[in-house]
Amino acid sequence: MAAGFKTVEPLEYYRRFLKENCRPDGRELGEFRTTTVNIGSISTADGSALVKLGNTTVICGVKAEFAAPPTDAPDKGYVVPNVDLPPLCSSRFRSGPPGEEAQVASQFIADVIENSQIIQKEDLCISPGKLAWVLYCDLICLDYDGNILDACTFALLAALKNVQLPEVTINEETALAEVNLKTKNYLNIRTHPVATSFAVFDDTLLIVDPTGEEEHLATGTLTIVMDEEGKLCCLHKPGGSGLTGAKLQDCMSRAVTRHKEVKKLMDEVIKSMKPK
Amino acid sequence: MEGTMHADAKIRAETGTESGPRGPGCSLRHFACEQNLLSRPDGSASFMQGVAEKSREQLIRNTCEAVVLGALHPRTSITVVLQVISDAGSLLACCLNAACMALVDAGVPMRALFCGVTCTLGADGTLVLDPTAKQEKEARAVLTFALDSVEQKLLMSTTKGLYSDAELQQCLAAAQAASQHVFRFYRESLQRRYSKS
Numbered sequence: 140m141a142a143g144f145k146t147v148e149p150l151e152y153y154r155r156f157l158k159e160n161c162r163p164d165g166r167e168l169g170e171f172r173t174t175t176v177n178i179g180s181i182s183t184a185d186g187s188a189l190v191k192l193g194n195t196t197v198i199c200g201v202k203a204e205f206a207a208p209p210t211d212a213p214d215k216g217y218v219v220p221n222v223d224l225p226p227l228c229s230s231r232f233r234s235g236p237p238g239e240e241a242q243v244a245s246q247f248i249a250d251v252i253e254n255s256q257i258i259q260k261e262d263l264c265i266s267p268g269k270l271a272w273v274l275y276c277d278l279i280c281l282d283y284d285g286n287i288l289d290a291c292t293f294a295l296l297a298a299l300k301n302v303q304l305p306e307v308t309i310n311e312e313t314a315l316a317e318v319n320l321k322t323k324n325y326l327n328i329r330t331h332p333v334a335t336s337f338a339v340f341d342d343t344l345l346i347v348d349p350t351g352e353e354e355h356l357a358t359g360t361l362t363i364v365m366d367e368e369g370k371l372c373c374l375h376k377p378g379g380s381g382l383t384g385a386k387l388q389d390c391m392s393r394a395v396t397r398h399k400e401v402k403k404l405m406d407e408v409i410k411s412m413k414p415k
Numbered sequence: 416m417e418g419t420m421h422a423d424a425k426i427r428a429e430t431g432t433e434s435g436p437r438g439p440g441c442s443l444r445h446f447a448c449e450q451n452l453l454s455r456p457d458g459s460a461s462f463m464q465g466v467a468e469k470s471r472e473q474l475i476r477n478t479c480e481a482v483v484l485g486a487l488h489p490r491t492s493i494t495v496v497l498q499v500i501s502d503a504g505s506l507l508a509c510c511l512n513a514a515c516m517a518l519v520d521a522g523v524p525m526r527a528l529f530c531g532v533t534c535t536l537g538a539d540g541t542l543v544l545d546p547t548a549k550q551e552k553e554a555r556a557v558l559t560f561a562l563d564s565v566e567q568k569l570l571m572s573t574t575k576g577l578y579s580d581a582e583l584q585q586c587l588a589a590a591q592a593a594s595q596h597v598f599r600f601y602r603e604s605l606q607r608r609y610s611k612s
Contacts, residue, residue: 239469239473243469243473246470366577369580371579372577373574374583376571376573378479378481378561379481381562381566382568383569384587384588387569391580
């Protein structure tokens with residue numbers, strides 16, 4: 140009976156739950172889904188992390204390669220993110236060139252990396268003007284159930300914390316790079332940006348961490364990326380219903396609490412991994 | 416070409432100068448608008464304000480979708496084509512303004528008008544509205560907002576750089592004040608156009 144009503148009138152079905160201040164999966168309006176993270180599972184990558192936000196699953200693999208630094212910034216390396224939404228994660232995606240959602244997500248992650256200064260690009264330089272590291276961060280969604288941006292940001296952060304780069308010295312005589320695979324150093328992660336996404340319903344209600352169905356029924360979405368000092372790296376609101384300044388303030392405070400939760404989770408996982 | 420009206424709006428700061436460093440408070444650059452310039456499409460507008468593709472398209476599209484009353488035109492596709500003639504900073508805001516004026520010119524039913532406002536935060540926290548390309552590059556943070564005309568609610572926002580929560584509220588308030596000027600300009604230019612024809 141309920142399943143029939145849900146198919147015919149999904150929005151009304153949803154409103155019944157919202158009136159009682161809860162959602163069909165039993166969560167409160169401000170509650171996140173169970174977040175699990177697995178760091179360092181891909182041995183062939185230099186750094187990797189798998190993040191699950193409820194059903195949404197994103198895996199991030201980081202590979203480091205050599206490249207010549209850009210001519211206008213000879214002491215900087217590169218960080219190149221790419222978000223892939225393959226057909227296996229959801230029936231809405233087809234195989235072929237990246238669709239708009241994947242491109243927007245890739246641009247979003249690139250903006251977060253750039254704005255938050257999570258890695259100082261100067262740290263990636265080996266020899267100014269000649270050699271630098273380029274970190275290819277590939278984020279692949281394995282299961283799409285809404286809130287892809289939060290999962291991607293978390294996976295990226297966790298994977299970058301896991302990256303170990305070998306020592307590289309330039310041999311003076313041959314001018315070739317010599318890689319010492321025995322000595323590896325972790326990257327210097329300066330800030331920890333954490334994303335919190337909201338969905339706007341009926342122009343008034345804000346719910347946190349929308350699932351795939353909720354995103355579809357929502358009239359707008361908002362993603363806030365905050366670092367540990369409460370500074371905002373990104374306020375991404377791609378259209379949708381309007382928000383007042385007061386509602387934005389509520390979102391900010393929720394984002395602050397979320398940041399603490401995520402940081403605590405990640406620190407626990409990394410601490411449990413350290414003896415290697 | 417029928418009914419081309421060139422409407423000028425000069426918004427000046429209290430000091431009465433237009434160029435040079437602008438103080439805080441609402442001071443937007445000179446802007447002009449021409450409508451119905453192309454005969455084939457249903458509506459068109461060029462918005463000249465002051466002298467990253469798919470992402471920008473998505474932002475503009477979602478903003479238009481939130482405002483246009485799509486339910487009145489089922490099975491219809493509304494295509495908005497924006498051609499950049501020259502970019503002197505605040506590009507996304509200018510695109511949003513042009514899109515809104517074109518939709519109005521086409522007679523598409525909307526629940527509100529919207530406008531784009533860009534503001535930058537300098538290294539010492541100074542707020543500059545409607546920055547030039549040079550000011551954008553030197554700024555610590557660049558924030559672009561799309562606001563609606565009914566209650567100045569935030570329809571769209573995209574930001575670059577690092578800033579605090581308090582600074583965001585400050586920029587939003589300044590943008591809301593500036594949007595009043597833009598909406599007044601929309602009204603004037605439309606009045607002038609329809610009063611002549």
